[in-house]
Amino acid sequence: MSRNAILHIVLLAATIAAPLLFPAYNAFLATLWLFIIVALTWDMTGGQMGYNSLGNIFFYGTGMYVGAVIAIGMYFPVGEWTDAARSELFLMSPGQYYTGLAVGSLGAGIFCALAALIIGALTFGLRGPYFAIGTLGVAIAGGEIVSNIEWLGGGQGISMPNPPGDFDSFKVLIYYLFAGLGVVLFIFLRWFYQTRFAAAINAIRDDEEKAEAMGIHTLRYKLVTWAIAAFFVGIAGSISAFQLIHFEPLETAYQTINLGIFMVVCVLLGGKGTLWGPVIGAVIFHVFKEVTWNYFLGGQWIALGALIVVIVVFFQGGLMGFFRRRFPEWFGVRVETKGATETAS
Amino acid sequence: MSAIIEVSHVSKSFGGVHANTDISLSVEKGGITGLIGPNGSGKTTLFNSIVGYHPIDSGSIRFEGREISRMLVPEIARLGLLRTFQQTRIYGAMNCMQNMLISIPHRKMTLWEAFRRNSPEEKERAEHLLEFVGLYEKRLLQAGSLSFGQQKLLEFAMAMMNEPTVLLLDEPTAGINPTLINGLIDRLKRANSEYGITLFIIEHNMRVIMNMAERIYCLAYGKLLASGTPAEIQDDQRVIDAYLGAH
Numbered sequence: 405m406s407r408n409a410i411l412h413i414v415l416l417a418a419t420i421a422a423p424l425l426f427p428a429y430n431a432f433l434a435t436l437w438l439f440i441i442v443a444l445t446w447d448m449t450g451g452q453m454g455y456n457s458l459g460n461i462f463f464y465g466t467g468m469y470v471g472a473v474i475a476i477g478m479y480f481p482v483g484e485w486t487d488a489a490r491s492e493l494f495l496m497s498p499g500q501y502y503t504g505l506a507v508g509s510l511g512a513g514i515f516c517a518l519a520a521l522i523i524g525a526l527t528f529g530l531r532g533p534y535f536a537i538g539t540l541g542v543a544i545a546g547g548e549i550v551s552n553i554e555w556l557g558g559g560q561g562i563s564m565p566n567p568p569g570d571f572d573s574f575k576v577l578i579y580y581l582f583a584g585l586g587v588v589l590f591i592f593l594r595w596f597y598q599t600r601f602a603a604a605i606n607a608i609r610d611d612e613e614k615a616e617a618m619g620i621h622t623l624r625y626k627l628v629t630w631a632i633a634a635f636f637v638g639i640a641g642s643i644s645a646f647q648l649i650h651f652e653p654l655e656t657a658y659q660t661i662n663l664g665i666f667m668v669v670c671v672l673l674g675g676k677g678t679l680w681g682p683v684i685g686a687v688i689f690h691v692f693k694e695v696t697w698n699y700f701l702g703g704q705w706i707a708l709g710a711l712i713v714v715i716v717v718f719f720q721g722g723l724m725g726f727f728r729r730r731f732p733e734w735f736g737v738r739v740e741t742k743g744a745t746e747t748a749s
Numbered sequence: 750m751s752a753i754i755e756v757s758h759v760s761k762s763f764g765g766v767h768a769n770t771d772i773s774l775s776v777e778k779g780g781i782t783g784l785i786g787p788n789g790s791g792k793t794t795l796f797n798s799i800v801g802y803h804p805i806d807s808g809s810i811r812f813e814g815r816e817i818s819r820m821l822v823p824e825i826a827r828l829g830l831l832r833t834f835q836q837t838r839i840y841g842a843m844n845c846m847q848n849m850l851i852s853i854p855h856r857k858m859t860l861w862e863a864f865r866r867n868s869p870e871e872k873e874r875a876e877h878l879l880e881f882v883g884l885y886e887k888r889l890l891q892a893g894s895l896s897f898g899q900q901k902l903l904e905f906a907m908a909m910m911n912e913p914t915v916l917l918l919d920e921p922t923a924g925i926n927p928t929l930i931n932g933l934i935d936r937l938k939r940a941n942s943e944y945g946i947t948l949f950i951i952e953h954n955m956r957v958i959m960n961m962a963e964r965i966y967c968l969a970y971g972k973l974l975a976s977g978t979p980a981e982i983q984d985d986q987r988v989i990d991a992y993l994g995a996h
Binding site: 454598610611624736739 | 800842850
């Protein structure tokens, strides 16, 4: 067995064992997986395709609302539920709860993928910073629109049904949902980045006009890539809705200045356009964030700002980019003559 | 031989600048056709019109008998009418092999096929073409790290990978050192004779274009000035005046 395979198995075992070994850190680890998911999906367009979206948080927020509406709406009228959040108590059986969680999350993923196709068709005409600002506008508008719809609880947000069973095992369940989604996403991307599809979006990143001149179906690849990313973010959003039990539109769901920016910082920290970069970046960033939030409260935003400055000034390609420049041969960059390949193989 | 590209009465202006005025020309199937003219005479504008970069104001452009003047760039490229750029364009962050492999003909590739890996035949063909232009040893290097001349060769190999029917080359020898130019001329000729690709070339290097083209068109001030065999063009006083500036 190769060293690489052993590394993957060890990581997978650690992922499965983590909540049992460190029960006190369950919430921390669940959020870590959320960061990995949003970083990996952001990198699909930002790193691999060259479209720096600041609006991916839109799919997170929309995923929350769609997941909640489906889960509640399957059994109760949504308007009455949100209206009665404080006064009247609706009760859900465990069966209803878990069905709602599964169907709601899947529905959220599909809804967000379709939304990405529509928003993408409108915004992929924008290039560079204009695309970033355009998508940021979509995310901000999303939050503002939702907070004005009374049916969705308006600015109050939505209170989700209480999880059945004891709270500790619920936290373990949430961890495994995020971790499972993250692992599926990682395996999917590992395969996806080997396909011709991925080569096409890399070509779009490097020179879109050239890609068009070579006959590549640029818009089609851009839309499908973003839709796949939105699918995973939407599911993650829905799981978050169940995890948080109560959420509101501007600070939790469409949190453009928090998670919406954090996902970008994670990728920049780890290295854009690589498979492992967003994962490594998410781990470092999340640990850094938790440490400063816990031990440096009051100065946490300053520390975060300093971190971003350091990355942008000294590590423009992120950690993976740094290694790539120092050790290009690790990444298969080498001069190879015909004779050399024959002896090597 | 029959015409594969027919340009008839094409005009294009940008604001008050008449880049092309009533230009008619045709490119013979299977041949090598040249397009010359002083700087700013509208050669690249004509190329851009043919491959669909901008709509033309009037006239018609036909490729294999089909009207293409209203089609989009990728659609025209998928028909088999491909162009290279004056300022060489390659995918800089990808290595040469990846550059080659994504240049496979996209007219056949459906969305589902995109989710597959490249076939061994495609890899073999990519390696063969990289060898054809002399870049085989550099195939795992980042394309952006190659020299300008090498990038030009890579761009040419990528165009070959796309199996075009017609290749529009915008100054293929500009910026390439004189020793390499001979190799490039040889390869262009072989692309034409061995692979049967029709070539339509913009070129400033007279030695190159006179050596290669069977028929040459000369533009000046956005108008078609002269056309004919290389010998006829070389003796045409109007062409000489256009280049040297007669008063």
